[in-house]
Amino acid sequence: MLMNQLAVELNKTLEGTAAEQLLSDLGRRIYFPKGIIAQSAEAKKSAHRANATIGMACSGGKPLRLRVFAEQFPSFTENESVAYAPTAGVEKLRYLWQEQILRKNPALAEADISLPVIVPGLTAGISYTADLFLDAGQTILAGVPCWDNYSLIFEERRGAALKGIHFVNEGDTSVNAGGTSSGCIDLAAIEKAVNEEAAGGLVRLIINFPNNPTGYSPGVDEAAAISSILERAAKNGVKILVLCDDAYFGLFYEEATFKESLFGKLANLHRNILAVKIDGPTKEDYVWGLRLAAVTFGCKGMNEACYEALIKKMMGLVRSSVSCANTPSQYAFIKAHDNAGIEDEKRAYFEMLKERYLLVKKFIAQNKAPAFLKPLPFNSGYFMSFKTIGVSAEAIRRALLAEYGIGAIALGADYLRVAFASLETSQIEEVYGKLYALTPL
Ligand SMILES: Cc1ncc(COP(=O)(O)O)c(C=O)c1O
Structure with missing residues (x-):
């Protein structure tokens, strides 16, 4: 099929950039x-x-x-409630969200980033970014374990291979402390996986901190080390796409944790690194059902015209799927952020979640885990996970549900995820106590 002239023009604008080389077939063909x-x-x-x-x-x-x-x-008003929203989102919201990204990530002070494109939720943002940059048969690196939807998005929808890296060092028993501030990222595993991919000239990677399902975020040194690994590969001429899935941004409970997005370090690091930040109010503002998120590009040396070309392509993907994000949600966000009380309210919710985190951390520190459960390091977000040993996670999940009426999530064969964010503080001791007392078959 002949390529549309508008797509040809957008691709021409992107000539010579890392983005040009990373585009998928659909990414090259799409236009607004x-x-x-x-x-x-x-x-x-x-x-x-x-x-x-x-x-x-x-x-x-x-x-x-x-x-x-x-x-x-x-x-x-009528326009705020029932009218269509612009394809890339309500302009005021796009500027507001960009301003918030810059405020929350001081590392971006030197960087030029694109204006965000508003999409209906982070899931949509990740999926559109995959449409843009990932073809069938290609590989994207992700932490193991990871959010289970990555498999649907990258493997089933895009036909790509999701290659797992053990981001968190599971083998080292000295880090088997549960709640911990830093020092648990397996940098050697990340470097090895990046270098293996780099042999083909292109690396695609999705980073998710605070992580779902482990609940781990890197310390300051670890974040610097991850960006150094990527910078070294970029200096060798490798083109790198990094998707920063920042769904749980801000829920950092420990002092030594790196409290910015890795996007801030990567957006201005090297011309060969294209960073894409996918974030939104879903968890940050406790509005899961508003279906609102943003996709923002950052790449050293990229000019306004290149960002605009990527935005136009993203708009083509939005237009051809959902047409635009939800209008009242966008205005609800704008109006809520006009309200001076929002930060205090958010801080109170943060403290509530932190209290739950601290209770789980205390339980894990004070109680010896049964032989079939190994708590993985965690310090942020909504969750913590156990690696299951000798018993399938599914068997443990079923036993917990059948014996005590307690629900948890089995991920793959050997990870059990507990969402402490959805437990009352009064339930934590009981839930973990029952889990530790279990005799799974
Ligand atoms: C890691 C991660 N990314 C993205 C999302 C999806 O966010 P949204 O509900 O905005 O699509 C979730 C939601 O659970 C998540 O855990």
């Missing part, structure tokens, strides 16, 4: 058409007489809105 959306955006600015462009029913210059819907959104 000068169709209905672009033409109606133009009309919105200049059609002062009448606007007959967009597929919305209007009256008095506003979208029609049923009273019953108006009542559901009492503080929202």
Whole structure:
């Protein structure tokens, strides 16, 4: 199939960048058409007489809105509640989110990053980024264990191979302390996996800290060491794509933990490293169902035109799948962040989760784990995990559920994940006590 001229132009803009070499086949072909959306955006600015462009029913210059819907959104205008949102997201939200990324990641002070593209949730952001940069038969590196949805996104949807690296050093019994601040990342395993991939000239990697399911985030030195590993490969001419899945950003409970996104270190590190930050309010603002997230690009030396080309391609992916993210969610976020009380409320929730973390940490430190469970290091986020030894995680999960009515998650054959974030503090001692007392078959 002949490539659309707009895609040809976007690819030309990206010529010579790492992004150009990392694009998938779909990534090369995708573009944002000068169709209905672009033409109606133009009309919105200049059609002062009448606007007959967009597929919305209007009256008095506003979208029609049923009273019953108006009542559901009492503080929202028609445009904020029932109108379509722009493909890349409401502009005010895009600038607000970028400002927040810069504020939360001082390492980005020297970096030029793109404006975020708003997508309906981090899952969508990861999936679109995979569409853009990952072809069938290619490999993407990820920590083991990892969020189970990576397998659906990268392997089943994209036909790529998900190659696991043991990010957290499971073999070292000296780090079998459960809650811990740093020193548990298996840097040698990461370097080995990166170098093996680098032999083919391209490396694709997804990083997720605070991690789901282990709950581990690197210490300051470990974060620096990970970025040094990638920088060394980049200096050898390897083109590297790093997806930073920052779903649980901010939930860092220990002093020595690196409290920024690795995106901050990577976005301005080397021309051969293209970093993509996928983040959003899902967990940061406790709004799981709003379905709101952002995709932001960062690559040393990339100019505005290149970022715009990547944004246009991302918009093509949004337009061709969900068309745009949810409008009231975007305005709800903007309005909530206009409210001075939001940071105090978020801090109170953070303290609530930290208290649960500290209780789990205390339990693990004070109680010897049974032979079939090895607590993995954790210091952040929602979860902690056990490596199961000699018994399948599924058998333990079933026994816990059948004997005590307690639910946990079995991941693969030998990881058991406990979401302490969803337990009341009063339940923690009991849940872990029962788990430790279990006699699984
Ligand atoms: C590691 C990780 N990434 C992404 C997501 C998805 O976030 P969203 O609900 O915004 O799609 C989750 C949700 O559980 C997650 O654990």
